[in-house]
Amino acid sequence: MTHTTTTVPARSRRLRAVALAAAVLLGAGGLAACGSDEAAGPDGSLKKLDMTFTISSTSLAHQLVFAARDGGYLEKYGIDARFVTAESSSVAIAALASNSAQVAFVGRTDALLTTAQGKQMVYAYKQSTGFLTNVTVSKAFADRNPGWESKSVEDRLRLLNGATMAQASANGVLTRVFDDAMSSVGGKVTNTYIAVNTMPTALTRGSVDAYMAPSPFQETSVQRGEGVMFIKGTDLPASGGETIVQGATVVSKSFLDSDRESVVRVMAALQATAEAMKADPDRAKQLAKERLNTIDASIFDVMWPDAYKVIIGPLEHPISAEDITFMIEHDAAGVPEAQSLDPAAQIVPADLLTDAKALVSEVGF
Known part of the structure; x- marks a missing residue:
């Protein structure tokens, strides 16, 4: 077949x-x-x-x-x-x-x-x-925010205020969960919508500061040393957890x-x-x-x-x-x-x- x-x-x-x-x-x-x-x-x-x-x-x-x-x-x-x-x-x-x-x-x-x-x-x-999808940020973004590792999820979200975020769809659940999380801390990102398999390349080129994509794409940038797992998806408010x-x-x-x-x-x-x-x-x-x-x-x-x-x-x-x-x-x-x-x-x-x-x-x- x-x-x-x-x-x-x-x-x-x-x-x-x-x-x-x-x-x-x-x-x-x-x-x-x-x-x-x-x-x-x-x-x-x-x-x-x-x-x-x-x-x-x-x-x-x-x-x-x-x-x-x-x-x-x-x-x-x-x-x-x-x-x-x-x-x-x-x-x-x-x-x-x-x-x-x-x-x-x-x-x-x-x-x-x-x-x-x-x-x-x-x-x-x-x-x-x-919710096996994390927030991945560029290495450059992480370097601009030293000490982020010790901050709470809420404070990490605040660091993302004004950032450019790649998402797969305006109506998708990842976009909704993340935008709601940003709203909960009074922040907002600029969403750009691209296919998930192109997100690691967009991060490499500096076209976006961060992205949300499921496996295997969320790990790609991290393993290349070009991205950092910034927020675990299950830690986002209203993600639904495991x-x-x-x-x-x-x-x-x-x-x-x-x-x-x-x-x-x-x-x-x-x-x-x-x-x-x-x-x-x-x-x-x-x-x-x-x-x-x-x-x-x-x-x-x-x-x-x-x-x-x-x-x-x-x-x-x-x-x-x-x-x-x-x-x-x-x-x-x-x-x-x-x-x-x-x-x-x-x-x-x-x-x-x-x-x-x-x-x-x-x-x-």
């Missing part, structure tokens, strides 16, 4: 993101057809599903999804998937809103914000937990209603991958290392232990109403339309995960 990956640059304005995602995906063949009238063929094997997945980044926050592809678990569960890398959650969700893809793998909040704007999205699976959903599998409500079997199949493939990664940590690491083969081995070895924990962490923890409530209260605090949403209605029915796990019991991993 072959997999095609298309890279789409991030955009700061949501309307442009919708148009761009639709143009790229539809221009490449549009919404792939899913056959779900019957789960199995005449020989008892799973009927093949042709699907289009859009994913917000190539970071380790979504490694479970890439492991499902590279480890053959999508194929094992009868899914022939075309991957489109959007480089931001807003663009990935826009692909669902425009019916250009069937499943999006994104950060925690964009689906909720899209629902608040009138396009109903639902969360199907939690593929990573925690337990809140980070990487989420999202589908539109209309797709769920029309093709429940395909959603169950995707959930089953991810669950089987998670169980396989837990059973064989060495294989899990190898799949990630092969995919990120341009990353220096020393950088990879530093970041993998923490990444592995957040990937395997949600093995028995589907997205909960508590996760959604946290997002409504913190990430979407300034969005009035989100405040009236019913948290339970933002999640696929519990029986889908039950059916997915039953399928894993039958098919295995």
